[in-house]
Amino acid sequence: xxxxxxxxxxxxxxxxxTGNRLTFTLVIAFIFHAMLTIGINPTITETARRSxxxxxxxxxxxxxxxxxxxxxxxxxxxxxxxxxxxxSSEEINHxxxxxxxxxxxxxxxxxxxxPNAKQLINRALAMASSTGEIQSELESDEPKVRHKYISVNxxxxxxxxxxxxxxxxxxxxxxxxxxxxxREKELSGxxxxxxxxxxxxxxxxxxxxxxxxxxxLDEAAIEIVKLAAPFAPFPxxxxxxVDILHVTRTWKFVNDQNFSTQ
Numbered sequence: 001x002x003x004x005x006x007x008x009x010x011x012x013x014x015x016x017x018t019g020n021r022l023t024f025t026l027v028i029a030f031i032f033h034a035m036l037t038i039g040i041n042p043t044i045t046e047t048a049r050r051s052x053x054x055x056x057x058x059x060x061x062x063x064x065x066x067x068x069x070x071x072x073x074x075x076x077x078x079x080x081x082x083x084x085x086x087x088s089s090e091e092i093n094h095x096x097x098x099x100x101x102x103x104x105x106x107x108x109x110x111x112x113x114x115p116n117a118k119q120l121i122n123r124a125l126a127m128a129s130s131t132g133e134i135q136s137e138l139e140s141d142e143p144k145v146r147h148k149y150i151s152v153n154x155x156x157x158x159x160x161x162x163x164x165x166x167x168x169x170x171x172x173x174x175x176x177x178x179x180x181x182x183r184e185k186e187l188s189g190x191x192x193x194x195x196x197x198x199x200x201x202x203x204x205x206x207x208x209x210x211x212x213x214x215x216x217l218d219e220a221a222i223e224i225v226k227l228a229a230p231f232a233p234f235p236x237x238x239x240x241x242v243d244i245l246h247v248t249r250t251w252k253f254v255n256d257q258n259f260s261t262q
Contacts, residue, residue, distance in 0.1 A: 145243045145244060146241065146242050146243045146244070147242070147243070147244045147245075147246065148238075148241065148242040148244070148245050148246065149246040149248060150162075150163050150245065150246065150247055150248070151247075151248045151249065152249065152250075152262055158235065158237045158238055159238065159245075162232070162234070162235065162238060162245075163247055165231075165232060166231055166232075166247055167249065167261050169228050169231065170224060170225065170228050170249075170261055171259060171260055171261060173224055173227050173228040174221075174224040174228075174251075174259040175258070175259050177223070177224060177227055178220075178253075178259055179216055179217070179219075179220035179223075181216045182214075182216050182217060182220060182253060185216070187214050187216060187217055187253065188253055188254055188255065189212030189213055189214050189217045189252075189253055190212055190250055190251065190252050190253075191208060191210055191211055191212035191217060191218055191221055191250070191251050192208070192209040192210035192248065192249075192250050192251075193206065193207070193208060193209065193221050193222075193225070193248070193249060193250075193251050194206070194207045194208075194209050194246055194247070194248045195225055195246070195247045195248075195249075196244050196245070196246050196247075197231060197234075197244070197245045197246075197247065198243075198244065199233060199234045199239050199242075199243060200230070200233050200234075201229075201230040201231040201232050201233045201234070202229065202230045202231075203225060203226070203229045203230070203231075204244060206222050206225055206226075208221075208222075209248070212251075212253070217253050220253070221251045224259075249261040249262065250262045
């Protein structure tokens with residue numbers, strides 16, 4: 001079967017087109033292969049030229065992240081300390097030269113130990129002794145007070161005579177002022193009384209050396225002495241020897257009506 005002219009023309013055109021495409025494809029493949037061999041990447045170069053420079057964005061967190069070491073420990077990762085290099089002698093000397101000068105801080109002296117009770121007592125005694133010595137020195141410059149004690153056993157005439165006059169006055173005043181309470185209660189008793197007299201016969205002090213056992217009688221004896229005072233001044237013979245004369249007597253309250261001293 002024979003083809004028409006029209007069909008023959010189409011067939012030739014088709015063959016020509018197919019040949020041209022094949023040739024173009026080969027040329028492109030050859031060019032691309034050559035570019036790869038030389039090392040030129042047209043796509044990357046073009047992309048790099050067209051793409052804008054990147055913008056770096058830093059996100060700041062408001063909370064503080066855990067230290068890397070703690071985070072790794074929580075995740076079960078063991079941390080091995082980095083080996084420390086031993087510094088050389090030159091580095092040590094250089095570090096010493098750069099050290100900050102040291103300042104000496106004065107250390108307060110230790111306070112004295114607190115004395116115990118025994119030490120305090122010893123100190124107090126020492127102070128008292130020192131005070132006593134000073135007092136003795138002061139008193140040594142003053143005239144010493146001369147004391148004399150007399151009683152029923154005194155034999156010296158001048159003292160015995162003075163005491164007899166003193167006794168007579170006390171018994172007279174005592175019987176005149178016998179305590180009514182003692183009469184009402186029919187009290188009897190003995191007491192020892194020490195009466196100290198000055199040179200002018202006035203009473204310096206009254207001391208009960210032994211009580212009668214009844215306050216009424218003890219108080220009555222003291223009251224009798226006050227009523228009988230003052231007594232006679234010391235005679236010159238006594239005044240030359242004594243400043244304070246102590247008369248010690250036993251006072252007797254008998255049968256709720258009689259009073260005497262011995």
